[in-house]
Amino acid sequence: MIKFIDLETQQKRIRKPLEQRLKKILDHGQYIMGPEVFELEEKLADYCGVKHAISCSSGTDALLIPLMAWGIGPGDAVFTTPFTYHATAEVISILGATPVFVDVYESTFNIDCEKLEIEIKKVIKEGKLKPKAIIPVDLFGLPARYRLIDKIAKKYNLKVLEDAAQSFGGSIGEKKVGSFGDVAATSFYPAKPLGCYGDGGAIFTNDDELAEKCKSIRFHGTTEHDRYHSEVIGLNGRLDTFQAVILIEKLSIFNEELVFRNEIDSYYRKYLNNAQYHPKDYQSAHALFSIVLCSNHKRNQLVERLSSNNIPSVIYYKNPIHLMKSFGYLGYSKGDLTVSESLSESIVSLPMHPYLKKEEVNKVVLAILEK
């Protein structure tokens, strides 16, 4: 059976040093904010080329904490896309702010910058909400168009929070994911390119003041000097020490895995011409390999054919967020964001992990090309 994601093969590579590191934590007993958490943060900041990496309890909290630090709340508009995991928009709603959905490009599935500017202008003209921030999503590992997004953000005085949950390891030119916008948020959910064995996430920024605020919010609004006095409203948003060492070990083989992912992506692309478009200079982290079929019927037929050949596939995302029941209060309806709606009907993700063999990719490709 071909695996959609293979964590076992990866674990075999790191098992021994990992066991040693886990044992060390059992010996020192600092399960929360142990020294390994800070070791990881230094390594992550180095990897992304930013001043601060702040580990936290999940990708969702990594998105929520910077929004809290900026004081985003009722009456504020935050622009994002509906073609993503719903956590991206959830964090906006949790704070009482309003998600304003912007459709995506048909080719990259990332936020459409022309439509973004149109939506910002609309909100300003209506005058009901105050535009505050943009959350571009690096879907499936591909960075969004940050050069353009930053220009738009500057023009309208908006903050940019990069949703890098799927794209840790990606880059544009020499600039790594984590260094775009004002702040970035990644997820260490086990299935992510860099994943732990539970929930985890990290915030990346070059902004010293914001970094301090985020560190405080992740620990109930306290400071290092006094953990029993809170300065601001915060959360229990910490990453535990066990997860930190899992990430340290996985980070040591991460670049090599990225090379393998790149090779598999290129191999798929030799035979399939309907995959997510990767612009020149853009390096994806290849979290997922997704193709678009010409209709919902064809997509569903393919899913069945793959399954009958023992090939797993997953539909990311079957429901665009603006049509989910939970976001019904925003008043969107079908036909409002047509590219996202059409993608959700015709897209499918194929097996993608660093240890996928060429014979396995061949088997997937043959099942797809079979008439």
Ligand SMILES: Cc1ncc(COP(=O)(O)O)c(C=O)c1O
């Ligand atoms: C685009 C995106 N944003 C946010 C999240 C939330 O991350 P987590 O599951 O670690 O809370 C995910 C996770 O699936 C995601 O894919």
